[in-house]
Amino acid sequence: MKRAYLTIDDSPSADMRTKVDLLRAKEIPAVFFCRGDLLEQRPDDAIYAIKNGFIIGNHSYDHPRFSELSMEDCFEQVRRCDEIIDRLYQRAGVKRPVRWVRFPYGDKGGFAKMRLFQKFEGEGKRRKVELQEYVWSLGYSCPDLGVTYEHWRKLGLDQDIDWYWTYDVMEYMTFSAEPLFGITSLQKVLERMDEDHPEEWRGLNSGDSPEVILTHDHEQTAHMFGPIIEKLLSKGFTFTLPPFEEAK
Numbered sequence: 051m052k053r054a055y056l057t058i059d060d061s062p063s064a065d066m067r068t069k070v071d072l073l074r075a076k077e078i079p080a081v082f083f084c085r086g087d088l089l090e091q092r093p094d095d096a097i098y099a100i101k102n103g104f105i106i107g108n109h110s111y112d113h114p115r116f117s118e119l120s121m122e123d124c125f126e127q128v129r130r131c132d133e134i135i136d137r138l139y140q141r142a143g144v145k146r147p148v149r150w151v152r153f154p155y156g157d158k159g160g161f162a163k164m165r166l167f168q169k170f171e172g173e174g175k176r177r178k179v180e181l182q183e184y185v186w187s188l189g190y191s192c193p194d195l196g197v198t199y200e201h202w203r204k205l206g207l208d209q210d211i212d213w214y215w216t217y218d219v220m221e222y223m224t225f226s227a228e229p230l231f232g233i234t235s236l237q238k239v240l241e242r243m244d245e246d247h248p249e250e251w252r253g254l255n256s257g258d259s260p261e262v263i264l265t266h267d268h269e270q271t272a273h274m275f276g277p278i279i280e281k282l283l284s285k286g287f288t289f290t291l292p293p294f295e296e297a298k
């Protein structure tokens with residue numbers, strides 16, 4: 051049986067509480083990677099998630115592409131969101147258990163494009179390393195996700211401090227002006243989960259590598275969240291959090 055880690059990006063939206071309630075009812079733990087600007091707008095929703103045992107991760111202040119920013123601005127994006135998260139845990143009266151980060155678009159700041167193109171060279175490599183070191187200095191770490199995909203290791207994703215993903219649900223394509231891979235409806239989103247191309251980031255049905263599943267807290271696709279979770283459950287995954295040491 052495969053393990054799966056559920057991550058939800060771009061929170062909080064007006065739908066966050068509904069997601070928290072649904073996941074709680076199904077006893078599925080999750081990490082909400084939140085934007086600082088949205089946390090400022092909806093602090094109570096994040097506090098609700100915290101009090102219900104969910105983890106609030108850092109997804110930058112306002113979701114820029116880090117490769118297009120100065121290093122200073124990259125640092126500021128992470129630091130600012132980190133401080134907001136700190137305050138929310140304080141307000142919730144809950145000790146912040148851990149510092150986890152996912153960069154917007156998975157952009158590690160080193161100019162490289164997503165996924166298979168994540169080759170960092172020269173200046174790009176220096177920037178990527180500098181950003182990794184910065185988030186580490188703030189107390190961030192990536193738990194041992196145990197992902198065994200060859201492509202994951204080739205890209206060095208097992209070494210990085212930020213969270214990447216093994217499967218992107220891509221429900222946001224359904225409201226994109228130019229949807230990729232023919233993902234134009236909920237049905238297409240669900241059908242794609244049955245595809246079997248582990249070497250192309252669609253390995254939900256193969257092997258035994260744990261999956262890091264990426265969904266989103268967008269209002270446009272709020273109605274898809276339930277069916278997406280049902281589909282994932284139908285595959286028999288064990289949803290869990292990776293092992294981690296509590297932050298001091």
Ligand SMILES: [Zn+2]
Binds near residue numbers: 059060109113153154
């Ligand atoms: Zn995002």
